[in-house]
Amino acid sequence: MSEKVVFQRPEALCDVHTHYCPGCLHGVIHRVIAEVIDELGIRESTIGVAPVGCSVLAYNYLNVDFAEAAHGRAPAMATGIKRVRPQATVFTYQGDGDLAAIGTGEVIHAATRGENITTIFVNNAVYGMTGGQMAPTTLPGQVTSSTPDGRDVELAGYPIRVAELLSALSGSAYVVRRAATNPGNIAKLKRAITTAFKVQQAELGYSLVEVISNCPTNWGLTPKESLSWIEDKMLPYYPLGDYKVLDAVRDL
Amino acid sequence: MSTGQSGEKILMKGNEAIGEAAVRAGCQAYFGYPITPQTEVLEYMSRRMPALGRTFVQAESELAAINMVYGAACAGVRVMTTTSSPGFSLMQEGVSFIACSEVPAVIVDITRGGPGLGNIQPSQADYLQVTKGGGHGDYELIVLAPATIQETIDLVVLAFDLADHYRQPVLIAADGMIGQMMEPVVLPPMRQVSDAVPPWALSGAKNREKNIITSLYLNADRMEEVNLHLQEIFARIRQAEVRYTTFLAADADVLLVAYGTSGRIAQTAAQIVRNTGIRAGVFRPISLFPFPYEALSEAAVGKTLLVVEMSAGQMVDDVRLAIHDRQPVHFFGRMGGQVPLPEDVVAEIKKLL
Numbered sequence: 001m002s003e004k005v006v007f008q009r010p011e012a013l014c015d016v017h018t019h020y021c022p023g024c025l026h027g028v029i030h031r032v033i034a035e036v037i038d039e040l041g042i043r044e045s046t047i048g049v050a051p052v053g054c055s056v057l058a059y060n061y062l063n064v065d066f067a068e069a070a071h072g073r074a075p076a077m078a079t080g081i082k083r084v085r086p087q088a089t090v091f092t093y094q095g096d097g098d099l100a101a102i103g104t105g106e107v108i109h110a111a112t113r114g115e116n117i118t119t120i121f122v123n124n125a126v127y128g129m130t131g132g133q134m135a136p137t138t139l140p141g142q143v144t145s146s147t148p149d150g151r152d153v154e155l156a157g158y159p160i161r162v163a164e165l166l167s168a169l170s171g172s173a174y175v176v177r178r179a180a181t182n183p184g185n186i187a188k189l190k191r192a193i194t195t196a197f198k199v200q201q202a203e204l205g206y207s208l209v210e211v212i213s214n215c216p217t218n219w220g221l222t223p224k225e226s227l228s229w230i231e232d233k234m235l236p237y238y239p240l241g242d243y244k245v246l247d248a249v250r251d252l
Numbered sequence: 253m254s255t256g257q258s259g260e261k262i263l264m265k266g267n268e269a270i271g272e273a274a275v276r277a278g279c280q281a282y283f284g285y286p287i288t289p290q291t292e293v294l295e296y297m298s299r300r301m302p303a304l305g306r307t308f309v310q311a312e313s314e315l316a317a318i319n320m321v322y323g324a325a326c327a328g329v330r331v332m333t334t335t336s337s338p339g340f341s342l343m344q345e346g347v348s349f350i351a352c353s354e355v356p357a358v359i360v361d362i363t364r365g366g367p368g369l370g371n372i373q374p375s376q377a378d379y380l381q382v383t384k385g386g387g388h389g390d391y392e393l394i395v396l397a398p399a400t401i402q403e404t405i406d407l408v409v410l411a412f413d414l415a416d417h418y419r420q421p422v423l424i425a426a427d428g429m430i431g432q433m434m435e436p437v438v439l440p441p442m443r444q445v446s447d448a449v450p451p452w453a454l455s456g457a458k459n460r461e462k463n464i465i466t467s468l469y470l471n472a473d474r475m476e477e478v479n480l481h482l483q484e485i486f487a488r489i490r491q492a493e494v495r496y497t498t499f500l501a502a503d504a505d506v507l508l509v510a511y512g513t514s515g516r517i518a519q520t521a522a523q524i525v526r527n528t529g530i531r532a533g534v535f536r537p538i539s540l541f542p543f544p545y546e547a548l549s550e551a552a553v554g555k556t557l558l559v560v561e562m563s564a565g566q567m568v569d570d571v572r573l574a575i576h577d578r579q580p581v582h583f584f585g586r587m588g589g590q591v592p593l594p595e596d597v598v599a600e601i602k603k604l605l
Contacts, residue, residue, distance in 0.1 A: 043457065044456050044457055044458035044459075045456040045458065046456060047327075047454045047455075047456065049323070050466075056468060057468075059464045059466065060464075063457070063462055064456075064457055064462055065454040065455065065456055065457050065462050065463050065464075066454075066462065066463075066464050066465070066466075067322075067323065067326045067454060067464075067465045067466070068464070068465065068466035068467065068468055069319065069322075070319060070322075070345050070346060070349050073315065073316070073319035073322075073346070076311070076315070076316040076317075076319035076320050076322075076323065077319045077320070077322055077323035077326070078323060079309065079316075079320050079323060080281070080283065080319065080320035080321060080322060080323025080324035080325070080326075080327070080331070081323040081324065081326060081327045081454060082323075083281060083307045083309060083320075083324065084280060084281050084307055084324045084327045084329045084331075085327050085454070085455060085456075088455070088456055105312055105313060105315070105316065106312070106315075106316055106319070108312075109311075109312035109316065113309075
């Protein structure tokens with residue numbers, strides 16, 4: 001009797017346990033990236049740059065060459081790699097603290113230079129690894145371990161909408177926001193990451209896929225509740241959609 | 253631009269000579285940020301590197317520049333950045349990461365007056381920063397200090413070789429005097445750039461396991477192993493890479509100890525006092541790490557010691573370590589971008605006699 005494989009671990013995903021908390025969506029996002037790498041046939045020419053934050057150990061989970069950057073510096077490091085290895089597919093994987101607080105300068109300038117790199121930007125509105133402090137993307141009123149009474153915008157300012165911000169730069173070729181919350185959204189996320197990698201292969205400029213994600217542990221919610229919280233609280237502030245798509249991207 | 257035929261003597265500004273020396277040493281990528289008195293290196297590389305089909309990027313900050321260097325170094329190419337004192341302060345995080353990750357890189361620091369924004373005059377007030385671990389963690393940085401533009405060229409080439417050999421960052425510590433001055437120099441021959449990818453470098457996991465370059469070791473046992481391994485590298489460097497030179501030191505009654513621009517001024521001062529019958533000489537460390545403790549200890553026996561620096565007295569601590577309180581160590585320094593005249597040093601020598 002012949003067997004037909006209908007589901008298997010992507011070659012670009014290592015067969016190891018992750019350190020992520022139960023219900024965390026990093027694992028889903030890792031898997032989506034790995035599937036895209038497999039389907040594009042680029043596992044042997046892909047170089048990842050991991051951030052500081054919960055996904056600092058992403059290099060242990062994705063089966064491609066990897067560097068671990070200093071906090072916020074992944075886009076600069078990826079620039080150095082891509083400029084001397086232009087044939088490689090180079091991507092950074094960054095959280096909201098890493099990208100939108102300490103690394104704001106690096107990501108803006110990588111984008112405005114039109115670096116042919118891709119950023120997977122995971123936005124869960126909180127610093128996860130250090131235990132749930134306010135992130136640059138923490139929502140107004142959101143309670144965190146460093147905003148015990150909720151984020152007061154009078155004192156702590158407003159959350160940064162990264163996709164909207166970077167879409168304003170001429171060097172950005174493809175900037176979209178997706179969510180990793182349900183099968184439909186995950187399928188859209190996968191198509192976006194595929195497009196982003198193709199954008200860099202076609203040397204059209206900088207590409208970023210913002211992924212709205214969760215943090216059940218630091219939000220104090222069950223995994224299921226955290227998905228509802230994304231729908232109810234995060235998506236109204238961070239609408240899903242395409243923020244910058246060059247005409248040339250549509251021809252890919 | 254004229255860079256001379258092989259072996260021909262030409263006149264070159266220090267900063268431009270640094271750029272050309274790096275090019276000839278096979279530097280494949282340069283990342284930098286404008287800061288006086290270093291900026292001419294950046295400008296030189298902005299023309300020279302693209303003309304050779306090599307990588308040049310003007311970064312948005314020294315933070316970005318050193319992390320671009322880190323990235324290119326991880327990809328296994330010869331890479332350099334140049335900066336000046338406040339810029340090097342910003343780079344410390346990256347230098348620590350590069351050292352721990354064991355990737356080769358060359359950094360040039362054309363030091364200026366400080367602290368703070370300071371000024372753009374020559375200074376040696378960053379000795380402690382460059383030699384005693386300006387960044388966090390247990391690491392050492394190979395530091396080479398030239399006194400002439402020719403020596404700068406030679407040390408830049410050496411820096412690339414040492415960086416590759418030890419897979420560690422190497423720093424050229426020169427000051428604004430070296431960067432801005434013009435001198436006749438002979439450039440080294442152009443080396444072939446190698447396309448070979450080192451086995452540890454990031455190039456895509458083709459026909460091999462994936463390579464990971466990281467400085468994160470959450471397990472303390474593993475982190476200590478990494479530290480012990482790094483300390484072995486630094487021990488080998490201490491053993492093999494001590495560099496210094498002496499001038500009229502053998503019969504000297506007064507031994508001036510100075511590096512870089514101060515070393516050059518000290519040499520002129522020694523010549524001046526020799527004409528008045530005072531036997532003075534110079535011991536000039538070239539490698540600030542590793543510091544030539546033993547050679548200096550031997551050279552200093554029976555001599556009056558005067559350390560000359562363009563700082564409040566930083567290398568003088570290492571001189572005292574070398575001497576083990578066996579004899580007094582005198583100090584003369586100027587600060588804030590003031591360059592001592594040879595006559596100032598002569599006056600200090602005469603005070604000691």
